[in-house]
Amino acid sequence: MWIIIITILLFFVYIFVLTPYPFVWLLRFKKEEQTEKGPKNINEIKTGLIIKTNLPYPSAYPQSTFDFYYDPLTPVRHVIVWVHGGSFISGTSAGMKNFGPMLAKQGYAVCAMNYAYAPRYSFPVQIRQVDEMLCYAKTFMLENYQINLEGAFLGGDSAGANISACYATMDANETLASQSKVKLHNSLPIQGLLLFCGPYDFTEDLQKEEFRQLKTFLKYIGWSYLGHKSWMKRQEKVLASPLININSHFPPAYICDGKKFSFMWQGKKLVKVLEEKGIDVKSRFYDDMPHEFQFNFVKYPEESKQVFKESVAFLDRMTGKEKKEC
Numbered sequence: 500m501w502i503i504i505i506t507i508l509l510f511f512v513y514i515f516v517l518t519p520y521p522f523v524w525l526l527r528f529k530k531e532e533q534t535e536k537g538p539k540n541i542n543e544i545k546t547g548l549i550i551k552t553n554l555p556y557p558s559a560y561p562q563s564t565f566d567f568y569y570d571p572l573t574p575v576r577h578v579i580v581w582v583h584g585g586s587f588i589s590g591t592s593a594g595m596k597n598f599g600p601m602l603a604k605q606g607y608a609v610c611a612m613n614y615a616y617a618p619r620y621s622f623p624v625q626i627r628q629v630d631e632m633l634c635y636a637k638t639f640m641l642e643n644y645q646i647n648l649e650g651a652f653l654g655g656d657s658a659g660a661n662i663s664a665c666y667a668t669m670d671a672n673e674t675l676a677s678q679s680k681v682k683l684h685n686s687l688p689i690q691g692l693l694l695f696c697g698p699y700d701f702t703e704d705l706q707k708e709e710f711r712q713l714k715t716f717l718k719y720i721g722w723s724y725l726g727h728k729s730w731m732k733r734q735e736k737v738l739a740s741p742l743i744n745i746n747s748h749f750p751p752a753y754i755c756d757g758k759k760f761s762f763m764w765q766g767k768k769l770v771k772v773l774e775e776k777g778i779d780v781k782s783r784f785y786d787d788m789p790h791e792f793q794f795n796f797v798k799y800p801e802e803s804k805q806v807f808k809e810s811v812a813f814l815d816r817m818t819g820k821e822k823k824e825c
Contacts, residue, residue: 575640578636
């Protein structure tokens, strides 16, 4: 009897002390207000689009599905691969159910991908899956729609912004990719990034004032995503920090964020680094907006519309397209 009790106690000690799972489970099951709310004309925007959900892409890892948005009446030469947020431990591609069709209506194929969750699958698994999705997007468009893509954009919100930016740093730096144990196979040129409300530097001191409201949260998220309780002392935190791995080959970017419970200060630092490197960058920051405001066209109509408008302007400028009203 005592052996059983001790075994159970040891199991709980292991789970609660030596793994981040209790915190992860708490976040996953916490009910939050839905923030993905489209504009009033979202149903009109979706009319005529090809929308397919839960499509598989070839991957060595689980949760390898994507949602696809495409306007067959608009010439398409570029794909946007979108990486969802969710603190690396949750979230789905459904977060793009409105923003995806809106981008598709502007003449871009959109693949909103899912990926394996931390902590079971830690960095750099998610980076590898982005590469797998990019490779498949090229094949998918050619085989299903006879479209030979000219290039790709990466987009991401929250954790997805970090993953997208990390991929771009490795795509621009073979040594960094090798150090991260990532081998890239994608042949589509990355022509730009849309980065929304993301963290870009795991190396910052968590004692800083900016982390006052986020310290405990980031302690466990870093543990989950980077795979080690002592992640602040390990090399992974450097490899997963795009802010400190930028070189002159990093692609152009559009960056936005709000100040409330988000990472605006890191977004501003990223803008500064890109400007210093001579990389084309546009940005939009709001002191009065919360994390992930850009997808809520009901609660924050002016700000979300502005971010969408500027995102499309950025995409069109990178591809040389004329602007089209949505």
